[in-house]
Amino acid sequence: MRDKNILITGGLGFIGSHIANTLLENNNIVILDNLTTGNINNLNNPDNENLKIVKEDIRNINLDDLTSDIDYVFHLAAMASVPLSIDKPVECSDINLNATIKLLESCVKNDVEKIIFSSSSSVYGPNKNMPLKESEQPMPKSPYAASKASCELYLKAFNDSYGLNYTALRYFNVFGPGQDKNSQYAAVIPNFISSILEGVQPEIYGDGEQTRDFVYVKDVVKANINAAESDYNGIVNVASGEKLSVNQLYEIIKTTLNSDLEPEYLPERQGDIKHSLADVSNMIKINCKIDSKDFESQLIETVNWFKTIL
Numbered sequence: 445m446r447d448k449n450i451l452i453t454g455g456l457g458f459i460g461s462h463i464a465n466t467l468l469e470n471n472n473i474v475i476l477d478n479l480t481t482g483n484i485n486n487l488n489n490p491d492n493e494n495l496k497i498v499k500e501d502i503r504n505i506n507l508d509d510l511t512s513d514i515d516y517v518f519h520l521a522a523m524a525s526v527p528l529s530i531d532k533p534v535e536c537s538d539i540n541l542n543a544t545i546k547l548l549e550s551c552v553k554n555d556v557e558k559i560i561f562s563s564s565s566s567v568y569g570p571n572k573n574m575p576l577k578e579s580e581q582p583m584p585k586s587p588y589a590a591s592k593a594s595c596e597l598y599l600k601a602f603n604d605s606y607g608l609n610y611t612a613l614r615y616f617n618v619f620g621p622g623q624d625k626n627s628q629y630a631a632v633i634p635n636f637i638s639s640i641l642e643g644v645q646p647e648i649y650g651d652g653e654q655t656r657d658f659v660y661v662k663d664v665v666k667a668n669i670n671a672a673e674s675d676y677n678g679i680v681n682v683a684s685g686e687k688l689s690v691n692q693l694y695e696i697i698k699t700t701l702n703s704d705l706e707p708e709y710l711p712e713r714q715g716d717i718k719h720s721l722a723d724v725s726n727m728i729k730i731n732c733k734i735d736s737k738d739f740e741s742q743l744i745e746t747v748n749w750f751k752t753i754l
């Protein structure tokens with residue numbers, strides 16, 4: 445993608461800043477972010493002349509003005525915390541759903557070519573039909589998951605009603621450099637790494653045999669860009685399609701960091717799902733393929749980044 449005008453909402457956050465850093469090389473970028481969890485230091489070059497940062501809340505800004513002359517929108521701004529969404533369901537729906545509908549309306553008004561929406565594997569909820577296919581009935585269990593599932597429905601409705609092009613990407617457990625160790629997604633990776641580096645015994649909830657599908661943040665960036673460039677309107681899982689148990693993950697991180705710290709096993713957390721695994725066959729529709737063989741080198745890159753901040 446080059447010489448395009450691009451809006452990235454949530455572009456100062458973990459995933460959004462990786463998208464911005466990649467696209468800034470050849471495009472004009474506008475970032476909308478209110479800095480609730482985002483940080484300007486996530487950007488490689490915040491002073492780049494092709495970058496404009498709008499530090500506003502998506503609920504308050506004039507989105508028609510913001511999207512005029514924009515070719516592609518990557519929409520990541522969200523209340524991205526399940527527990528917070530349970531505490532504040534109305535605020536969650538204002539930020540995650542109502543602001544998204546307003547954004548879609550302004551994309552239609554301004555003839556935006558395509559919007560790429562950051563959805564979540566949480567829309568599958570407790571569904572046990574592994575590997576999970578996009579065609580499964582959503583079973584959201586939290587206001588956060590319900591807001592993401594609702595946005596997907598609105599994207600389809602806007603495509604049917606006004607011809608707005610979209611892809612909704614359902615990320616599984618994203619990890620990589622720049623991830624907040626307090627983030628609740630894939631928190632297990634930053635937690636294990638930071639605990640070992642700080643010499644603190646890592647904690648595992650349950651027996652550690654629960655499995656997850658981890659996806660590297662740079663692959664998520666690729667999925668976003670390829671989705672924007674593809675003709676596909678619909679939902680795509682973004683995952684490796686490989687399951688890894690928390691115990692296996694811990695062994696890999698322990699070996700990578702040359703540590704002999706043993707984890708402490710705590711009681712299972714209420715509401716935690718035992719297994720999560722994506723069917724990744726739809727990724728071909730956005731010309732994307734993730735090579736899960738790269739996992740260990742991706743983990744090493746992540747560990748090296750954590751070493752620079754701890």
Ligand SMILES: NC(=O)c1ccc[n+]([C@@H]2O[C@H](COP(=O)([O-])OP(=O)(O)OC[C@H]3O[C@@H](n4cnc5c(N)ncnc54)[C@H](O)[C@@H]3O)[C@@H](O)[C@H]2O)c1
Nearest residue numbers: 454457458459478479480481482501502521522564618629
């Ligand atoms: N990280 C994951 O594993 C994962 C998994 C599934 C889905 N997602 C989704 O991907 C997107 C990005 O997630 P992330 O991990 O980078 O989270 P993040 O919290 O780092 O990024 C979200 C960004 O949105 C900004 N933001 C929040 N509320 C806003 C508002 N009202 N107005 C303007 N900006 C606002 C924050 O400041 C932050 O920079 C989110 O939509 C999240 O729901 C993430």
